[in-house]
Amino acid sequence: MDFDLQWLLWSVPLAFALGWVASRWDFRQWRRDVTETPKVYYKGLNFLLNEQHDKAIDAFIEAVQQDPDTSDLHFALGNLFRRRGEHERAVRVHEYLLNRADLPKAERERARHELAQDFMKAGLLDRAEAAYQALAGTAFDTESRLALLSLHERSRAWQAAIGVARELEQRGAGSFASRISHFFCELAVEADAAHQPDDAEAHLRDARAAAPQAPRPLVLTGQRAAAAGEHERALRAWGALLSAQSAWFNLVAHEYAASAEALGRAPAALEQLAGAYRQNASLELLDAITRLDPDPASRRARLIEHLRQHPTLAAALALLASARDADREPESPSSDAAAIQALRVALRRAARPLHRYRCAACGFEAEHYFWQCPGCLGWDTYPPRRLEDFR
Structure with missing residues (x-):
């Protein structure tokens, strides 16, 4: 039987044409599948930018239902739940991601980090601490340790905060000397409240070693000495404060005058206070001078x-x-x-409203000076001068 080459010549173009049609159909189908989800996603994003959070959540839920395997949509939805204060729903979304066996390692670490933030916002500090600790050695190592530091500050776990701060310094995340000094000062205050003066003194020594130029250890050292009747030691501590951090001397100027009176050194203290007033005039210094001037x-x-x-x-x-x-x-x-x-x-x-201290970070005002702002929890954010002194 002879083979007709004419059929071969016809079959090659026909096979090519059929392949091209099939590929075009697959491409259009793929493009339709891909473009469906972004359309809903962008719709939700538009709602989010317009502060229509309820509609944005509905749009993201619809997008997730259309493409349940897309992790980015789950992350967007979980973050939106957290911003809305719906922490339980945010936790469910991020836990669903963690339970997916096909989730890549980087996405799994991201999901664990988001879950830790959910716990933190919900006030579940124990679970947040465990989640952040599980991120050690990951791409979120530094972020998780910074969050742990904030967590320990909120729970007033000062020893744990000191450990985390030192680990951050070792990893090159910057200097935490001032905050470590504050942590030791907090431990000293707690020790005094528990009638453990030796422990308090040891903590203050650690505070000065951590940050030799920090004003708070000198303030506390002088106040503890004056309360114990050791006015000579109090004057030494506050004299060092005046030399190292004169701005913070305002906080103890009146106490300095009282200790000087107790020792019979009013004229020398008056001269010292007058010199400080000439450099940095304030009503606190003037009150102390007035007390000593006969x-x-x-x-x-x-x-x-x-x-x-x-x-x-x-x-x-x-x-x-x-x-x-x-x-x-x-x-x-x-x-x-x-x-x-x-x-x-x-x-x-x-x-009265002007005789206050104001946080430079968040604007929180208080009649008493705070080393850590009760509003934003920042350290050393209060200038040591009352509002009137800035006018």
Whole structure:
């Protein structure tokens, strides 16, 4: 039987054409499958940018249902749940990702990191700590240790915080000397509250060793010594504070004057305080100077000069108080005395909101000085000057 070459010539183009048609159909089908999910995803993203979180969640859920194997959609949905405060739903999404056997290692580490953040936001600190510790040695190692440090600060686990901070320093994440010093100071405060003075003293030595220039260990050392009647030691500690961190001396200026009085060293302390005031004028320093100055006229002259240079309500109130002391008529029934008293009350009320400290990081205001802001939990974010001193 003879083979007809003509059929071969026809079959080659036909096979090519059929293959091309089949490939075009597969390509269109693939493109349709691929473009369906992004359309829903972008729809959810648009809702998210427009602050329509409920509609964004619905769109992301629809996208996940259409393509349950896409991990990026699960991450987006879980993060959105967490931002909305729906921590249980965020945990379920990220735990679903962790339970997938086909999830790549990098995606699994990412899911564990997201799950740790879910636990942290939900206040499940024990589970968050375990999740962050499981990320040691991964691409999220530094981030997880920083989160652990914040977690230990929130739970006031100062020894654990010291360990994590030192590990971060060893890994080149920066210097944590100031924070470590604060942690030791917190331990010292707790030891004093538990009537363990030797432990408190040891913690303060560690605090000074961790950050020799930090002001808080010197402040606490002086305060502990003064409370124990060791005024000589208190003056040494606060003198070192004045030399190293003069701005923070405002916090103990009045206590410094009291210890100097107890030792009979008022003239020398007055000279020291006057020098500090010339370098960095503040009402706290002026109050300490006023306490040690025996001359009423000199005290009043200083107040007037301070008020001229720094016209604040607190300074005006202090000047009114000095005028009352000079007159020696606090109970005078005259109309002038009544007017001065009313003015004094009004000034005190108006000055109260300004006689505060304000966090430079978050703006949280407080009547007392905090080494760690109660609002943002930042360390050393409070300038050691009250609001009026900045006006």
